[in-house]
Amino acid sequence: MSDVFISYSRNDRPIAERLAGALEARGVSYWMDSHLTGGTSFTKVTEDELNKAGKVIVLWSKTSVESGWVCDEAQAGREQGKLIPLTIDGSQPPMGFRQIQTIDMADWTRHGHADLPKALLDALTLGSEAGEATSNSMFVSRRKVILAAAIALIFTAIAGIMLLSGSLIGGRAAEARIVVMPLTADGNDPDEGPLAAGITSELIIRLRRVPELQVATGRADEPPGDNALYGSVRKDGEQLRVAVRLEDKAGNVVWSDNFDRTLNDLLYVQEDIAKAVADTLSVSLDVGINSRAYGGTDNPEAFANYVQGRSYRYIPDRSRPTAYLERAVALDPDFAKGWEELSYIYGVSIYSAGTEERLADLMAKLDYASAKALELSPDLWNGLSARAWYDIARDDLRTAAGKYRRIVELDQGRDPDLRNSLVTYAIQVGRNKQAIEIQRSMALIDPIYRRTTPEFASDYQQGRYAEMLRKIDEAARIDPTIRGQNFDSIFWANVFTGNYAEARKTADEFNMGPMTKSLPDFHFDPVANPDYPPDQLKLWADRTYGVGGRRQLAMHAALASQFDHQDVAMNYLRLAFERPGYGAYWMIWQPALAKLRKTDAFEDWVTEIGLVDIWREDNDWGDYCAPVSETEIACN
Template sequence: MPDIFLSYNREDQAKARLFADAFAAEGFQVWWDTTLRAGEAYDEVTERALREAGAVVVLWSKKSAASRWVRAEATVAHRQKTLVPAMIEACERPIMFELTQTAELSHWAGDRTDPLWRVFLADVRQHLTNRSHEVQGTASNPSREEPGIQEIYLATQSKQSLNRRTLIGGGAAGISLLGTGLIWWLNRKDQQGGAMGSQGAEDNRVAVLPFLNLSGDPKQDYFADGLSAEVRAELARNSALQVAAQTSSATFRERAQTAKEMADKLGVAYLLDGNARKADSLVRVNAELIDGKTGFSLWTQTFERPIDNVFAVQSEIAASVTTALVDRVARQASEKAPPTKASGSSPGGTQNVAAFEHKLKGRALFESALGGQTDLDALSEFDAALALDPNYAAAHAWRSRTLSVLYGQSVSPNAAEKMRLDAIAAGRKAVALAPDFADGYSALGFSLFNVGLDVKAAKPIFEQSINYGRGDGDVLTGFAVFCARTGRADEAASTIARATTLDPLNPTVYRSAGTIALLARRYGEALPLFERALSMNPKMSVAHSFRGTALMLLDRQAEARTAFEAEPNRVFALPGLAILDHLAGKKAEAQAHLEKLVREAGDSGLYQQAQVFAMWGELDRAVAQLERAYQVKDAGLANLFTDPLLDKLKLNAAYQRLVSNIGFV
C-alpha cells in the first residue's frame, strides 16, 4: 500500500517531481504514474494505488482543474477522506472542492525547510495516521462498494452537458413566532400533552406519516419517503385541509407509539399511513387513513401500477383521502375548495420517472441537513433530474434553494458570483415553468432576498408563494422569515403561527422562535426557546451561538462563553468569543479570535467581522466591512435591519444608506 498517491496533470510533471522527491526524502512511499511498468494496465493499477494510498495529494493548476482524470481521482479521495490538496498555480478549483482547505504552494520550489511546506507535510502525516486507524478499525467490517475511477470519470465527463454543479452558502435559519404569544402556546402544549391534543385538533388536520419501505433494500428508503412527501404536497393543495409538515411526521418513522398517541403528539385528527414496495417495473403502495381519536381505520386501499404511473398513484391517494375526509371537515371550507381530483401530476412536477427519482434522492440528501458533500450530492441529483427533464420546475426550485442555502462559504469571488446568479436563475426558471407552484415562488423569493439582497424584488414573490401555498408549512415559514427580517413582525407572527401548527415537533421552529425574540430585543424570552430546540437537536447549527448572543446581551458572560464554545459553526462562534473577550478587557485574546475568523472564513465572514467591530465600538471599521460585504453580496446582510449587534450603527449615515440600498426601507 503506497503512503501517498500523487494526482496531477501531465503538463505539471516538473512541479509534481518536486513533491514526489520531497516526500520520498521524508521516507514516504510515493505512487505517481512515472512508476508504471511496461505492460501494466494503466487504469487498473492507477485505481488500485488510489484506493490503497493513505493520502492522496492533488496538485491543482489550471490544467489539472480542467482534467477529468484529476477531478475523478480527487472525488474518490474526498469520499475516502484521504484528500490533501495543494495549489501549485493560481486557478479556480472545481467547485465541489472549493470548500476543502487547500495549501497554497504555488511559490514552492522544492525547499524542504520552507515553513508552508512543513505545515503541508504535517497535514499529510496526520491524514496518514487517521487513515491507518480507519483501516485497522474497519478491516473486519468492509464498507459498501464505491464506484470505480472509470465510473466517476465517465460521470464527470457526462456532466459537461449538464448545468454546472455549484455550491453556495449563507444564513438560512428560520424566524418564528414573536413574544409572549408563543410562550403561552408552548406552555399550553405542555399542559395538554402534545400539540393541543388530537381531541382538541381541528377536524380537517391530517398528518402523512413517512411511508415504510418494504422492498428489503435500505437504499430504496428515499423512494418511500419521497412518495409520502409528494402525497403530502398534493393534500396541501386543498385549502379545506390542514396538512402537518414533513419534519413532525418523520418523528414517528419507527411507529413506536399507537396511532392515537401519534395523532395526539402531532395535534391532528387523522393520520395517513402507508408503505411502498418498488421492484423491477412495478410499484405497490398500501395506504390507510386512521381516525386519530379512536385509532380505527377509516379507509384503506392498495395501488399497484407500472413504475411509469407512479405520478397517477400519488394523485389517486391524495384524491381518495380528500374524498374520505370531505364529509368530516367544515362544510364551508369544503364548498370553497372542492376535493382535488387525480390529475396525474402536481404543479411543478414531471412525467419522467427517472427524473422524479433523482429529485427524490436530491431532496432526501438536502433535508438530511449534513451540509458539505451531502449538499453537493444533492445538487448532482437535481442536475441529473434536469438533464432528463429540463422543464421539471420542482427540481429547479430545489436546486435554487440548495444553492441559496450554501451561498457565501469559502469560495473564490468569481465562483461565488456564478453561484449567486445560478441560484436566482434556477428560481426564476421554476416560476416560469409552473406559474401556480408555491414552492417555486418560495425558492425564488429566498434567493432574491438572501443571495440577491433585493428586498423589493423578493417581496411580491414571497407574497405570491403564500397565495398558492397556504397549506404548505415550508412555504409559510419562508414567508415568515422574510417578514421578520424586514421589520414586519406582526405578519411574521401570524404566518408562522399557522406554520407551527403544521409542524409542532420541529426543533427549527423553536430555534426560529428564539431568533425572532432575540431580534425583538426580548432576550429573556429567547433563551427557553433556544434551549427547547437544542434539547431536541443538540448538534443544531446556529442555535448555540444565538443563545450565546442573548446571554451576552443579558450580561451573563460566563454562560454566554459556554454557549459560543458549543457552537459547531465557527463563523458564528468566533465573533461571539471575540466580543466577550473584548468586553472582559482581554484585548489580545479578542484580537486572536477575530484574526482566526478572518483566516478561516475570508470574505464570507465580512458581515460577522462588522458585528465584532460594532460591538467593540469601532464604528468606522464596522461600516467599512459592511460596505465590503455588500460589494460581494454577503448573505449575512439579510440580517442587517434587525440585528441587535449592530445597534450602535443605527444613526450612522453609511449604515442607513446600506439599509436603503438593500430595500429594507
C-alpha cells in the first residue's frame, strides 16, 4: 500500500516525477503509472493502487483537465474522501471538482522550489519541517538559484556513481543500489540549511529516470546499498562549493571530488557543470556514451582537451579549438569523437582559408581526420558524421545525405550529440522545422541542450525578430557563445527591425565583410556590392576574399535581394557556392533571401547543386520548396 497515488497527464510527467521525489524524501511512499511493469493489466493495477492508497494527489493542468483518465481517477479519489487536488500551471479543475480547495503549485512548478508548499504538507498531515518562509522575495528567488545549482552538482556525482557501480559498463545492464544520504550544511550561511534539506528530493527524481539503477533514500527501513553517497554544501558569498564522496559497504572512500562555481545565473548554466563532471567520470571508467566502445576515450587528459576544444566551437578564432582538439587526438590517437570534432573545426576553418596553400592544407587535414574517425568507428555515428563533414566541404551533398540516413538509423535516443549532427544537416537541406524539433528532443535526453537555439531559430523564421533578439540577449549573459552561434540571425533581425547601428556592431564584431559598410543607414552600396558580369565578379571576389568568401558572398546576395536586385543576388549566390567553403547552404534558407527563392533562377540552381535529388530521394521537401510536376518545383 502506498501513502499517495499520483494522477497526472502524460505531458506533465516530469513535474509528477519531481513531486514524487520530493514526497519520498519526506518518507512518503507513492505510486504512479511509471511503476507498471510489462505483462500487467494497466486498468486493473491502476485501480487497485488507487483504492489502496491513503491519498490521491491529482495534478490539474491545461492538459490534464481534458484527460478522461485523470478525471476518472480524481472522481474515485473524491468519492473515497482522499482527494488532494493541485494546480501546477494555474488551471482550474474541471466542473465538478471545484468544491474542494485546490492547492496552488504553479510557483513550485515554475521555479523549482525544493520544499513542498505547507498547504500540501498539511493536507498530507505531515506538518511543515521547513519553518516559516521569509517574506523577502529577493531572498527566496536567490535561494532557488542556489538550490538548483547545488542539486545539479550533486546529481552529477551520483550520475558518476551509477557508472562506478557498473550499471552501464560496456553497455551491459546491471543492478546497482545507491543510497543517497542527506546533504549537510558545512558553513554558517543561512541558505545552506534549506539548500541541503531540499537536494535529496531533486536527486531522486533524476536518478529514477535511470532504469538500471536502484535508488535508496537512507531511511532506516530500507536495505543497505552497494554504495552510499555523502555530500556537503558550503556557500561563501557568490561562491558555492559542493563536496561529495562515495563509500562502499565497508566504509572505504572509492571516489570523492569538490565542485566550485560562481553562483550568478547558475540556474541556467548548472547543466554544464553536471555534464562535464559526469562525462569525466564516465571517461575514467570507460563506460557510457563517452566510452571507447562508443567512439570515446578512457584518457581523462585527452577528454579534457576535447571538452575545452568544443567549448570554443563558435568563436571566430579557430586556432583555439584546433589546438585543443589536435592535442586530444595526440594524447589518444584512437579517440574517434575527437577526430570527428576536429573534422568539423577543419571544415569551418575553410571559410577563412585565404590562400590556395592554406585551403589545400585544411582540405588534406579534413580528409585525414574524417577518414581516421570513420576507420576507428565505422559502425558508429561519429565516423559517419566526420566523413559527412568532408563530403559537405566538397559540396557533395548527395553522398553526405546517405551517411545521415544511416545516422538516423543508429539513433537510439541516448546521445544528444548524434542528434546535433542531424540538426546541422537538416538546416543545410532546408528542413528548419525538423531541425527545431530535433533540437527540442535533445533536451529530453540531456537538459543541457535547452540552451541550444531552437526557439531562436523558430522566432527568426517566423519573423518574430524583436522576440528573438530579446531571448538571445538573455541567453548571452550566461553563455556568450550564443551570439557567435547566431550572429547572422542577429544581424538580419536588427536590420529588419530598423536597428542599423546594432546590425553594424554585429557585422564588425564577427567580421562579416565590407558589404556591410552601407550601414548604419542601410542602403545598397554599389561600390561594396558591385554589379559585375560573372567573370568580372569572380576576379573582384578573388581580390576581395582570396580563395574563400563563400559566407561573405552569400551575404552580398542577401543584401542585393533585399533591395530587389534579384539578378545581382543570383550572381553572388552562384559565385559563393563555386568557391570553397563548408556547406553554408543554411544561408540560402534565411528570411533575407526569401525574395530570391521565388525566382526561376533560384529553382534552377537548387536543382543543379543536387538538393532536388536529395528531396526526391528522401520524399521530404522541407520547408521552402515543393514539386509542382515531375520536373518542376516552386520555392518560397
